[in-house]
Amino acid sequence: MIPAFDFSGVLPPYTGSAQAIDGRSPYPVSLREVHERLATSPARKELFDGLLRYREALRGFGIVDGFQWLDGSFVEDVERTENRCPRDIDVVTFARRPRHLRRDEAWWTAMDERGDLFAAHRTKLMFRCDAYCIDLDARSLWLMRQITYWHGLFSHRRESNRWKGMLQVDLVDSDELALATKGLNSE
Known part of the structure; x- marks a missing residue:
């Protein structure tokens, strides 16, 4: 479940006790929950559609x-706090790498060739997603550094350094096909 925005318009970093494992960000949610809770205006629906298209391209x-x-601003109440629409997700x-790209050389070559999926400036233009990819098949020290970096960046507001929550969705989501084919993302 996506918790309510707090008084400053962000998701809380945890619900309940700060020591509890459950109820902590990143909150595991389905795409249907994201759609129902956050795709609430034409601008937000357009961003959500871009996310669906990006995920389809990754698959x-x-x-x-x-x-x-x-x-980012898509998972914040920026309409109220900043009087604007979110600009991207x-x-x-x-x-994990696809089976045919398990070797490092093949993976890095494929990533270079597919800037539409792996270069943030291009994913932002094509899908309205400021997107980055972390290779779960990478060496553990590099992987730890990446997880620590992204968690630190995503769990704080840039302007105020205020703690905030984020969402986590599985790459394969049983509701996603229904959202895309029934046009729920553009209602």
Whole structure:
């Protein structure tokens, strides 16, 4: 469940006790929950549609095993706090490499060739997602540094350094096909 925004318009970093494991950000949610709670205006619906298209493109590339963290103004109440619409969705995809790209050289070559999926400036233009990909098949020290970096960045507001929460969705979501095919993302 996506918790309510706090008084400053962000998701709380935890619900209940700060020491509890459950009720802590990143909050595991379905895409249906994201749609119902956050795709509430034409601008937000357009961003959500971009997220669906980005996820479909990742699956078409063979990235199906992992999850994504969603953050940024899309998961904040910027309409109230900043009197504007969200501009994009911040996305970090934590994923295992497709089977045919398990070797490092093949993976890095494919990433270079597919800037539409792996270069944030291009994903932002094509999908309205400020998107990054973390290779879960990478060496553990590098992976730890990446997780620490992205968690630190996503769990604080840039302007105020205030703690905030984020969302986590699986790369394969049973509701996603229904959202895309029934046009729920553009209602």
